[in-house]
Amino acid sequence: MSETAPSRRSAAWETLAAAMCDVRALGGAVSLLQWDQETFMPAKGAPARGDQLAAVQAALHERLTHPRVAEALDLAEREDSGDPDRAAALRALRFDHERAARVPQDLVRALALAQGEGVDAWKAARTERAFALFAPKLARLVDLRREQADAIGVPAGGERYDALLEGYEPGMRVSRLEPILARLVGWLSPLVAAIGAAPAPESGFLSGRFDADAQWRFTLELLAALGFDPAAGRQDRSLHPFTLGLDPGDVRVTTRVYEAQPLSAIFSTLHEAGHGLYEQNLPAEHRRSLLCAAPSMGIHESQSRLWENLVGRSLPFWRAFLPRLAARFPQLAGIGPADFHRAVNRVERSLVRVEADEVTYNLHIALRFELELRMLRGTLAVSDLPQAWAARSEALLGVRPRDDAEGVLQDIHWAFGDLGYFPTYTLGNLYAATLFDAAARALPGLEDAIAAGDLAPLRRWLTEKVYRVGRRKDAEDIVRDAAGVGLTDEHFERYVKTKYGALYGLAI
């Protein structure tokens, strides 16, 4: 046995390990430049920052696509190291290498240019509330994304959109998403209508002024309670909250504080903390390899949603945390956890995705997924997009935007030509419900622990089942191994119907 056992030392592997280390380091440098850009960079730093980001990203691309990496990959894939982690790292590197190497340099440059022009035109169009100013740039971006999808190659049994979708959610297909979203629309739309006919919960106690410093200190208390390690990360303020993980030892989250809207900081922090816990608990022993990352956007979003909604919008959570909040804001004295729970779960037919509640959120995604798929397939002309948006918004959500700014121009994603990204939000919502259901079965007394403010059992379970896996498995396999079932809306449906049926007194 010993004389035939393959050597774990391999020149090809050493080459690839060095390349992965550099790719990770350069990726971390990009993240740090972006984090600084959104938080502390002075306004006049913008032109230089653009150059800095472009230079580091070019270096990263070159390191990932270098012919020596291609040669070493071919060699290493033929060796049998007997090490499953090495095999998983090779699969991850092959995937990233192919996606980067197959797209010709002139297309990469054309896309970067079109994205810059797209964002500028989108901003101007929003200011003027006129889609026509953005339309030619979007049409150009859709064309370039088609070219990119063809260069990468349509996955077996799939379509063009799948080639782009794979950049965010490896393994996912339109053919899986379409029926799932159709089912969601089928039961969510009537539920939204029924809730709309019921009396809205009282939330007047959330208006007035909530001191910004006191809000900030409460968000830090929440981070600590969730187990976000302050020695391995920090929270700052930004206009649009986000999370960037440079490494498990260095995770940056941001939040925003509005004195007139106290829920904004609370739920932004809980959301980003979910992303942050994932990043801090990735397998640090693989920090120099591509395994030290989440396998998809959808599974990453499942963790922000789980902590924000399944935990943060639950009654047990507010039994523990309302007294702590009220200690900082005397105007909440006399409000009970049940009142607060109702107020933070108000359902509204809003036009705005980012402010949408748990019930309407996926309808916003269904709308975007349907329209971007039709644009990429060529069955919807970009010039017809505003009319299609308004019609589908009315059909799905029961509200019609008054102008383009309220409707088709509200998200920045299409200004970058990002097609295939939106569905990962819904995948996150569905995976969150499925994983939380599994956690509740695995951890008897979970609700009591949450009601006592003890979130460690849940964090430990998620760390073991999800965070520490890193990129060794695809997202759906992680969920399947943790919960016994992959992609389904079954748990989400039960959760939403039970919770909102009770909150709104509906018989469903």
Ligand code: ZN
């Ligand atoms: Zn998120």
